[in-house]
Amino acid sequence: MPSAPLLGTVFFVNELVRKSSLTRSLRIPLTNIYAKGGYCAHVKLGEHQHPVNLVLDTGSSTLVVHNGSYQPHEDTALKPTPYEQDVCYGMGGWYGPVVNTRVSFHGLGLSIHLDDVHVAVTAKEESQSFAQADGILGLAYDGLNTAYDLTSFLQTREVSPEVTYPYTLNQTDASVRDYRKWLHDFPKQTLTPYFTQLEAQGVVANQFALLTHRSSIFQTNSHCPIRKLQASKANHGLLVLGKPHIHADLYKAPIHTAKVLHDKYYNVNVKAVQIDGQPKRSAPALKDSEVKGYCTNGIVDSGASMVMFPPSLYKQLMNDFANHNPQFTNLLAPFMTFDGTEKGIDANKVNLHEWPNIYLYIEGENTEADNNSNDDIEGKHKGHNKGRDIRLCIPPEHYWQIHAPEPEMVSFKILSTPNWPNQSILGLPLLNNYYTIFDRENGDKGVIQFATKTSLSDALHLESSGIFHSQTKQNKNKE
Structure with a gap:
């Protein structure tokens, strides 16, 4: 199938979208190298714009991030809440406090930012929960994004103000399954998922699309460094947020x-x-x-x-x-x-x-x-x-x-x-x-x-690969 001149099309589409008073449409590069074939988007969290790779999951609704990946203590935009969440996946599970903060997506030629997004920070997680990714971005409906109000528990512990972060980050003695049983005795509260928040605030339309190529990492050689895996077209894809039909x-x-x-x-x-x-x-x-x-x-x-x-x-x-x-x-x-x-x-x-x-x-x-x-x-x-x-x-x-x-x-x-x-x-x-x-x-x-x-053009692949390569270098420099 012939390739279209995608990169020029990206900027043309984005210029049209900028002129629209309704919604925007954003192409976000994806890679599958961090989550054993699952596709991750490069997301920035908080006022400090901390970079994380989040698995895109239409089988869940929660935005959750590993505590060490996000570094919430550095986030001046963070607002604690009285809520706690837990999720058990087919493989893995976790629990931790919910905070509200800024979430940013930087796509090909356009960026979107949203404040006061519900983000769960893991206090404890099972080993296979995220693989080498930093967390999961759930894209399903509201009903799966359940939290529990721990106000009464926090009062008995004389926690003031009555918020779960950072207090429950230290509640790590229980297994994920045991903590889940304890947590579910508290009042439930459905939280609005990230994508629903985007749509509700008119940032993007209530539509998104995925373009992917593989369900396993394309391994070029044994013990291949991440940079070389990123060079393979097969290990990349796209998330289109809002108005995917116009692409x-x-x-x-x-x-x-x-x-x-x-x-x-x-x-x-x-x-x-x-x-x-x-x-x-x-x-x-x-x-x-x-x-x-x-x-x-x-x-x-x-x-x-x-x-x-x-x-x-x-x-x-x-x-x-x-x-x-x-x-x-x-x-x-x-x-x-x-x-x-x-x-x-x-x-x-x-x-x-x-x-x-x-x-x-x-x-x-x-x-x-x-x-x-x-x-x-x-x-x-x-x-x-x-x-x-x-x-x-x-x-x-x-x-x-x-x-x-x-x-x-x-x-x-x-x-x-x-x-x-x-x-x-x-x-x-x-x-x-x-x-x-x-x-x-x-x-x-x-x-x-x-x-x-x-088929994706070589130009789009190179720009997509560059975004993840840049982040890999940033993370290496921090180490």
């Missing part, structure tokens, strides 16, 4: 629109999964006991570096791979159990041309945008009849990751685990194939658009 150089038709069914996660209805050439396999519905916690049988989750299927569906798909080619069974055997550690086999054993596409059938939103034209797609979501199913594709080059987790190895990114609920986690291997637009303005609960992505 027409990043995508083209066809565009498929999935219906968001619940505003907790980006919940979708997965109808079926199919190995190309094999029968469709129906995705199981949630059990009655799972509905309250999970809402629907699928979520679109940028914080997941794999696609996770329920055990029953996964078993059917592995049998279908074997029916496609009996030799696949031995190649897939090392990946049949998932312990949270990325595994790999000799890359020479996997010929991607022999592997079939995986198709996902998802309930669609009935719009005119599901066609072969990308004209005016921003305005075509006013009808909300139940849509026909859409078919999305995960090609072999995305569910197999070459040069991962080590050079000359290949990693399989379609996984399951025992006792997993009947919910499919649609992570980066799916998103990597698309320019994925999370449009929270349209539809009852919003829609997710999967547009065919175009």
